[in-house]
Amino acid sequence: MELNHVYRKTQLHKVISSDVKAGMLSHCYLLSGVDDIIINSFATLLAKEIYCLSDDAPCNECLNCNKISHSNMVDLITYPKGDKGLMVDDMNEIVVDCFVRPVESKYKIYILKNFEECTVQAQNKILKTLEEPPQNVIFILTTTNIGMVLPTICSRAKKVDVPILEKSDIVEILKGENIAGAEDLASLSNCNLTTALILSKSKDTDSMVTLAFDMLTNLNTSADILKYSSRVVALKKNVPVFLDLLSTILRDAIVEEKYRNFLGRENYFDVLRAKYSSKSVSKIVSHIATMFLRLDFNCNVNGLIDELLLKILEVRFLCQ
DSSP, rough: OOOHHTTSHHHHHHHHOOOOOOOHOOOOEEEEESSHHHHHHHHHHHHHHOOOOOSSSSSSSSSHHHHHHOOTTEEEEEOOSSSSSOHHHHHHHHHHHHHOSSSSOOOEEEEEOGGGOHHHHHHHHHHHHHSOOOTTEEEEEEESOOGOHHHHTTTTSEEEEEOOHHHHHHHHHHTTOOOOOOOOHHHHTTTTTHHHHHHHHHHTTHHHHHHHHHHHOOOSSSSGGGHHHHHHHHGGHHHHHHHHHHHHHHHHHEEEOOTTTTTTHHHHHHHHHHOHHHHHHHHHHHHHHHHHHHHTTTTTTTHHHHHHHHHHHHHHTTTO
């Protein structure tokens, strides 16, 4: 998936380009945002920009850029290497290996993806290395939950926020992958590429949208909580995607966007606008965002969803 043209429009590109030209590269960059695919792709493009042999970096055409594209750059090492998150053993390996001089280029770069999944013990293992980094070694950390990264790690990194992309960018990327319904998927995913790709592959997308509308429309008393909670929990790994859909539908109901052909449920929006004020939507979306963070802590999902549905009822009542 080619994201170079999108990357070149971002603040991240401006920051790295400036650092490269000034010869002031940081020993550690921490990329933080909500879109997992975008953040991790930008981490690779950041490395390309540092290694690129062209004056117009990253060019995606020079020898070094091609090596990275084909995972052949010896001095660029990415963790985790398997399906598991970053482990203490990975950090022990990095701490030893980073003192070995680069082979092909001036810099040795380590990309540590999804750093929020790293245990406190593993983060502490690399802390001293970040405090006293070896010469010509650069660490690039990515996270979708910066609250899970130790403050001592954050303080030793140059933090760059990666915002969500424009809808037009998401649509262009999806169309480039020959994915049908790009406009609708971009809207439904709230311009989150990771969510859009999950929705494009999921057989449950339509049923999740139906459940979201049904729940927001017919959740009227505490007696309804159990019914809807069990249906949400049954989505299992799609619970985060469902919460994202919930936020998007609520926002759309208030701002009256016109991209709802995929949903085919225009009448529902009229009902939602009658039941939810802009103030209540703002509060509910904030509660949903909190749920995302707590899901990362492996909380009891049943209890979490029950709490959210109760909050929806409470907020709607208080904001009448």
